[in-house]
Amino acid sequence: MSVDSSRCFSDDEIAEALKYGATKLGLHDGFRSQQADALRAFFRGHDLFVSLPTGFGKSVLFQAAPFCSDYLRKNADGPGVSDPLKAIALIVMPLKSLISDQIHKVESFGSFGVDISGGMTDVIREGISSAKYSHIFASPESLLDEDGREMFTLLKNRHWICGFFIDESHCVSKWGSSSGDTKAFRSAYSKLGEIRSKLRSGVPAVALTATATREVRHAIIDSLGLRNFLWVNESPDKANIKHIVMKSSSKDYDNIFRHVIDGVRDKGLFCERTIIYCQSRKTCSEVYATFIALLPKDRHAYINMYHTNTENDVQEKIIQSMASPDGEVRVLIATVVGEG
Structure with a gap:
């Protein structure tokens, strides 16, 4: 047979x-x-x-x-x-x-x-x-x-x-x-x-x-x-993951994400890992620029962006970092899949 x-x-x-x-x-x-x-x-x-x-x-x-x-x-x-x-x-x-x-x-x-x-x-x-x-x-x-x-x-x-x-x-x-x-x-x-x-x-x-x-x-x-x-x-609920949806008519990103920025500044590699999803590459870039402007240079490596224009080698490094609990990327600012 x-x-x-x-x-x-x-x-x-x-x-x-x-x-x-x-x-x-x-x-x-x-x-x-x-x-x-x-x-x-x-x-x-x-x-x-x-x-x-x-x-x-x-x-x-x-x-x-x-x-x-x-x-x-x-x-x-x-x-x-x-x-x-x-x-x-x-x-x-x-x-x-x-x-x-x-x-x-x-x-x-x-x-x-x-x-x-x-x-x-x-x-x-x-x-x-x-x-x-x-x-x-x-x-x-x-x-x-x-x-x-x-x-x-x-x-x-x-x-x-x-x-x-x-x-x-x-x-x-x-x-x-x-x-x-x-x-x-x-x-x-x-x-x-x-x-x-x-x-x-x-x-x-x-x-x-x-x-x-x-x-x-x-x-x-x-x-x-x-x-x-x-x-x-199987239920997708995971106790160790929090989802937060925020709506804002302004671009006051420094105040909207103040708690995340403070966490990166104070704890560096040991801050909570966060993914911020945006509706467009433009918004993604604006949020990323806010983090970079408000954080000291020694904290910049903990922030990154991911969208369709991200170079393949950078995408690969981000994926590897996010797959590791101790990965360097602690805050990832990304477009929603399908939005660019």
């Missing part, structure tokens, strides 16, 4: 595959219960709607999927198969910074990932043809254009897509649809359901998000054509 043509695996076979996948990802205590439940359903052929909080480990699902799939196929086909097809996870992500971070993750597992959202190159073509990659990352736009069509053609020979994963799937509803006179921000998100017609029958689709209202959830399910799916859910 072959994993790419049938998914009738025993509980024991799936359990062994999950154990292998967890080891491959360096998860010495194994998968969390929600992750394991999702992966078991995945390998029984179910679509998934996964709504788990930020930091819970949703990405573990697409990280582990091809490794577990290859393990199942190897054991199903037996040792006589000299050149088995290699499993690939196809993952849609909205931002290149997120893709870059995930490719580094895949490499840390001793495998390779690739981003086709910037276009197909000879290096990428050779990598796909030589069965180099276990994970292919893409923007929705790239999957629907000529690059996507070429990728699917190349994959027919020596690969099979084990799962179609849509990360930050709330973008399907938030960005993919027009509303009144407002055009869709990224209309390609509304067409991701078309990708399923390019995949072999039975390939599960997995929608991943941290938050989704009932309305958004139904929009995602309908757009992606999820069927016979398992809903994996």
Whole structure:
């Protein structure tokens, strides 16, 4: 029996595959219960709607999927198969910074990932043809254009897509649809359901998000054509995170953010970490300039900006800093995703 043509695996076979996948990802205590439940359903052929909080480990699902799939196929086909097809996870992500971070993750597992959202190159073509990659990352736009069509053609020979994963799937509803006179921000998100017609029958689709209202959830399910799916859910509430929404008709930023500025001045690296979201790059720059003007030079390194015009190397440094509890960036002034 072959994993790419049938998914009738025993509980024991799936359990062994999950154990292998967890080891491959360096998860010495194994998968969390929600992750394991999702992966078991995945390998029984179910679509998934996964709504788990930020930091819970949703990405573990697409990280582990091809490794577990290859393990199942190897054991199903037996040792006589000299050149088995290699499993690939196809993952849609909205931002290149997120893709870059995930490719580094895949490499840390001793495998390779690739981003086709910037276009197909000879290096990428050779990598796909030589069965180099276990994970292919893409923007929705790239999957629907000529690059996507070429990728699917190349994959027919020596690969099979084990799962179609849509990360930050709330973008399907938030960005993919027009509303009144407002055009869709990224209309390609509304067409991701078309990708399923390019995949072999039975390939599960997995929608991943941290938050989704009932309305958004139904929009995602309908757009992606999820069927016979398992809903994996956990409350997004986190006691250690505070959300503050401030409305102001003035630009008196020095008084609005006085408590944050004072915290950076007094505590430096040990101040509370804060992200200030702005509606535009202009406002972002104005708030940043206020902090820089009111803080001594030895505190400037603790303040930074993040938006679409931020250089890639600076974006990478900010992401690395924010990922560390002791990272240098303590106050990040950023545009809301989708606003620039």
